[in-house]
Amino acid sequence: MNTRRELGAVLTLAGVTLFGGAVAGHHSQTGFDPNAAPIDVKGTVVEYRWRNPHVLLFWDAKDKEGKAERWVVEFASVASSLANGMKKDTFKVGEEITATCIRARAGGPVCAQAKKIVRADGSPVTTAAPD
């Protein structure tokens, strides 16, 4: 686990990079508390949208009643995601992942920011530029 890399991923999503200079971004990220405790959401990938303005990942997870909920988390633009080490095939439909993320304040199945994502075998997914 590389704490600085993960923090870099979080801050990159927030429009700031650890490595000097502000990254110009598209959107004002509102509706969440960056200091909130993250949650783990385990589920199965249903869509990996490798598109602008932000790459999106959708996965189905079970809620407390056992019903499937469709979660979503965003990454950077396609170009910035490439710079961050992601690729058009980083995620596969059907694969199991666990995302550790800050949930949107509105409470729906929305991850405002992902702190880390791991695959079924526990290996981390690269979503941030290396140190």
Add this chain to the structure above:
Amino acid sequence: MQKIVSLPTLLLVLLFSPLVLAQTSSAPEWLPCPRCQSRQERAASREKYDVDKRPFNPRDLNGIWGNNGVEFNIVVPPFTAKGKAMYDATRAEETAEGVAISNSKDGMLICDPLGYPRWFAYNYGFQFVVLPDRVLQFFELGHTWRDIWTDGRTLPDDPPAPRWLGYAVGRWEGDTFIVESNGYDDRSWIQEDRRDRRWGFPHTDQMRVVERYKRTSFSTLETELTVIDTEVFKKPWTTKSTIQLSPGTELGEYMCVPSETEAYNSDKLRPQVGVKQ
């Protein structure tokens, strides 16, 4: 007497023939876009192309510059009363619970052209292409270009129609390329307010922009951009910056696609702030 070419000689000729060299030498490759490079890749490119030591022509603007745009001077000039009202009107809408809906008044969210000088403030790299009568300034973000006319024409006193990229003319003063422009469409923002992205900096169609570009090394472009809009700001707004060459890259294609943007707004942006759909 006929000369017979020996086999070794024939083989040597064939080995160094252009056809063989073409087949064995490396072919051009697709290069990454400026924004697609990681920090390490960027450093490696600079080293590979030896940009720090190469000689340069200060009047050569060719090249791919930057990857992120130039943030405007954080010291914003004071607003006029009209300018303050315009600025206040850019504030993002809120949900019933008082949560700002991102930067909802920002035309970028519905794929309006960024316009100029916002494309200077926010881009994924740009490229100058110098032609005999104009300089093209091509932007990856939006996959568009600006014409900077160098054929001696002057700015129109009364532009016939507003343009997102304005009307621009350029000239050299020594080793500095100066660009002046007017005729801007007032729907664009100068830049989102990066102190708080819920707002943006508006302008009127009376805005003028003056830019100065000076190449001070092979890989460095010193720039100065001044926004003059007396209806909005009480003083000119000047931003100075240094833009680095992006060697080993080529501009990609980033078009703002309305359907993609609406899908993002619907699937992520609005749910995140609790907008019921």
